[in-house]
Amino acid sequence: MIPAAELHPAPRLTGAQIALECLIREGVDTIFGYPGGANLWLYRWLPEYPQLRHVLVRHEQGGAHAADGYARSKRGSVGVVFATSGPGALNLVTGLATAYMDSVPIVAITGQVPTTAIGTDAFQESDVIGSTMSVVKHSYLITRVDDVAATIREAFHVARTGRPGPVLIDFPKDLQAAVTAFSYPEGPARLRSFRAPAPPDPAKLRRIAQLIREAKRPVILFGRGVVIAQAEEELMQLAHLAGIPVGWTLLGTGAFPVNDPLALQMVGFMGAGYTNKAVCAADLLIMIGMRCDDRVTTRIDSFAPDIEHLVHIDIDPAEIGKNVVPHISLVADARTALRELIPLVEPKREHTWLTRVDQWKEEHPVRFVNHNGLLQPQEVLQEMYARCHDEAIVLADVGQNQIWAALWFSYGRPGLFLNSGGTGTMGYAFPASMGVKLANPDRTVFCVTGEGGFVMNMQEMATFVENDIDVKVIILNNASLGMVRQFQDDFYEGVRSAVDLSFTPDFVKLGDAFGMKAMSTRRREDVGAMLDEALAHRGPVLLNFDIDPDANVYPIVPLGKGMLDFVEAS
Amino acid sequence: MSQSRLLSVLVENKPGVLQRVASMIRRRGFNIDSLSVGPTEDETVSRMTIAVHVGRQQAEQATKQLAKLVDVITIDDITGLRNVAHELVLLRMHAPPGERTELLNMVEIFRGRVVDVAASTIIAEVTGSTEKIDNFIDLMRPYGIKELARSGAVALVRGDQARIRVLDFANGDDDRGAVPQAPAGAAGDQMGNV
Known part of the structure; x- marks a missing residue:
């Protein structure tokens, strides 16, 4: 044969x-x-x-x-x-x-x-x-x-x-x-050093459920692990089942609706004051799919110093105990862990605690103040988010624009907010938004960036035009490296050094040179109409907004200070 | 508290594996006392014996980060287990004819041997625990060490079990094994009690 x-x-x-x-x-x-x-x-x-x-x-x-x-x-x-x-x-x-x-x-x-x-x-x-x-x-x-x-x-x-x-x-x-x-290797790829995590330990799950039952002041914090595992719904279920306020890291932004009554806000260095207060006052803190890096903890000894029970759930065992040592840990992806946990959790509500959290929300709202009548970045972002209809995918670059975009993200349901959180790569958002649009041709894509980050990868304008990649690019132009400028003003003895970006191209002419529709304004009253025009246009659009060059990011924890030392907009 | 930990690591016998391990250890700021690598009974696998000087939490981090490398197959933390951990030292000693007998006696006491003799020097070879080698070197110093080469420790666990304990972090063993210290004020709620 x-x-x-x-x-x-x-x-x-x-x-x-x-x-x-x-x-x-x-x-x-x-x-x-x-x-x-x-x-x-x-x-x-x-x-x-x-x-x-x-x-x-x-x-x-x-x-x-x-x-x-x-x-x-x-x-x-x-x-x-x-x-x-x-x-x-x-x-x-x-x-x-x-x-x-x-x-x-x-x-x-x-x-x-x-x-x-x-x-x-x-x-x-x-x-x-x-x-x-x-x-x-x-x-x-x-x-x-x-x-x-x-x-x-x-x-x-x-x-x-x-x-x-x-x-x-x-x-x-x-x-x-x-x-x-050529023959394609059939069957799953196997690596002897690569083992799938075992199912979460039932004893630990029961213990976590018990801690939730006993907790008087529970808080959940989550990060990108929830987004990767697509565990948004499970997170929402757990929070509502047990009445637990939910805060997030920069990379978790978007996955839990800000308008939800149980929503806190971003935590940490530039997080909302009320989130930091809730974390520091909690008796049970459940961290899900996050690394707990220095931007989250601020000064490490100020991060939930009196916590009674710290639970850490992450798919990477090396993240457990790396920065903060938990009392109970679970190595699992967020979705698996939450799905296994939810049936063990009993419905409850700690009204006193939730009332206290609500008070902090009122005392420390995320807000901005327009001191000088100049266009504020948040005014642009509010108009943009009003046109997202809870479905647009929003990218942000790195620096002030990133934090503003994160703090003003406001969907009624889980959405996608993408940015370079760990590396903080300036110039990330504009090229990344090409990939986002090509992967999601039916969704609106906004790319929020500063003029500094945009210029770092602006050569991709040619790629956008050639492939007609329909992204609306919002440049919050303060003619300076804003975050660095803010740090220099507040933490480096007020000496402004190498942050002036007034020599930046005329973005309307630049768009013209590349064949990309471009518009620019410095007036508050033009913002809405410009965004509408951009959305009505099929294809990529560059929108330059000359904003208040002295607009700062608030709240912020001064360098070297702790979670509760946040400074707010005034 | 900082202590020496001995890790016995099986890795894929592939180019670049040593660099991956060394690169991770350098990047994460761990201190290596010694690292030795060589073939095993399975030609596709090499064994690395790594002595690291780290605190308890750092030891756990080092082990977990090692475990994440795709080419690392298993990690045994054999610190404190009944093991044979040996290294080898070669010492070129200043040995003029008048002092030779005394030197040879010392080598004998340490169950070493002389592997090279020249007009005014000898090379002695001694194997044994790191502590024994340290002692031997200290005793030889006054005679005039001209050159020294140490292999770093290689180790196996004693007894019939080929491997006593594999740190299986991927399956969430962290809480049961090396119990990390709980933050202040929470001593009564160690994970080990779960």
Whole structure:
């Protein structure tokens, strides 16, 4: 009898073709990338796979952020970015670091010089594996064309499993051209070092439910883990079942409706005063899907110093006890943990506690004051959010615009608010919003940024126009590096140093140069009409708002101070 | 309180694994006393023996961060377990003919051996616990150490069990094993009581 393999021999394909075949099987439909000498065999074959939409970015950093935005906004998917060797690959580093800190699943495929040239300092050779080691979840250098399929399968598995993160595959040029028999590795990818977390321990779940029952002053804080696990509904259920006020981190923003009676606000360094007060007065604090970093805790010893019971739920065991040591911990994704916990929780309401929290809300509202009649950033954001209809996806860049956008986010139901929270990458939002829109063509996408961050990746305007990527970009233009300026004013002896950005392009002319519709105003009364016009226009629009150059972020905990030392707008 | 912990780590035998481990340890600011790596009975697996000098909470962090590396297969924290932890030292000693006998006696006492003899120097080899090696070096110092090379510890647990305890953080063992210190005021509610 003739063996089946001889009757149906596996097709013989090049490494590049195999890579593209595997991407399709991993569910990829969009690739952000930039060609160059060492990945040209991938680009040779790309047009033969029309299922793969390639978006030619104008800088590899933009590609990495776009892949990140794609993956953040289409949950469960993995973003993909291509770059060539050397400078192309190195331009990905900031984007990989951004995805790593915020646990975003992306796969970066970089061209590498031929295997025979590795180590010879060949043209455009760099040690990409070494250069990116500390900003990726894992990385692979392909050394045999026979390994291409299994490597890609494993890379996607690693990127999306457990705590997600970026994975890099370095793909030498000669192996892209080499030919081998292609068979897709069927069945789930298996790694002996990679174990799925066991189901949450029932004894611990019962203990947490008991603590909730006994608590007089419970508070929940959550972070991006809830967003990644898509546990918004479960979180809402638990909060309402047991009457627990809910606050969040910067990266958790949006997942719990601000208008909910149990909603607190963002916590920490630039969080709402009432959230910080509630956290510090709580007897039971349940932290879900968060790292509890220094922006959350402010001075570490001021973070809930008298807490009686601290519960930490996170999918990454290394986050448990890293910054704050809990009394009870649960290693699980937020959704699994909450689904298992909810049936054990009894309905209750601590009216005295909720009344106290409501009082703090009244005493410490998140607000702004218009001292001088100039356009305030919050006035723009309020108009923008009024046009979001609880469905638009909002991105924010880094700096003042980010905190303003987070604090004024106000949906009646869970929504998506995306920003570079961990790395704080200026220039993130604009390129990331391309990925968001391409992953969500039917949703309105707003990109809030400052003029400083926008200029850092403004080359992507060409990509937006070429692909007609319909994002409404809102530049809150204060002609300075606002957050740095605010810090210099308040914490660095008032000396303004290297923060003046008055030499910024005329954004209307800039939009014109790139063929992107652009508008600008400094007047409060124009804001609504400009936003309406932008929304009525199909395609990307750039909206420049010249805001009060002295507008500051409040509340804020002065550097080195504690949770309760917040300073409010006055 | 800072103490020395001995981790026996099985890793994939792949290029770059040592760099991944070293890079993580450097980035997280842990102090390594010694690190040795070599093949095992399974050619696809290498064993790293890592001695780290850390506090209890930091030891837990180091172990958990190691466990997250995709190429790390298992981690045994064998500190305090019945184990054989040996290292090897090679010492080139100043050894003029008049002092040689005394030196050779010392090497003998430490159950070492002389592996090279030249006109005015010898090379002695001693294996044993880190403490024994430290003592040997201290005693040799007055005679004039010209060069020294230490291997760092390699270790296995004694007895029939190949592995005594794998830290299985992925399955939430953290609370039952090394119990982290509770914050002040909460001593009565350790996770271990759950």
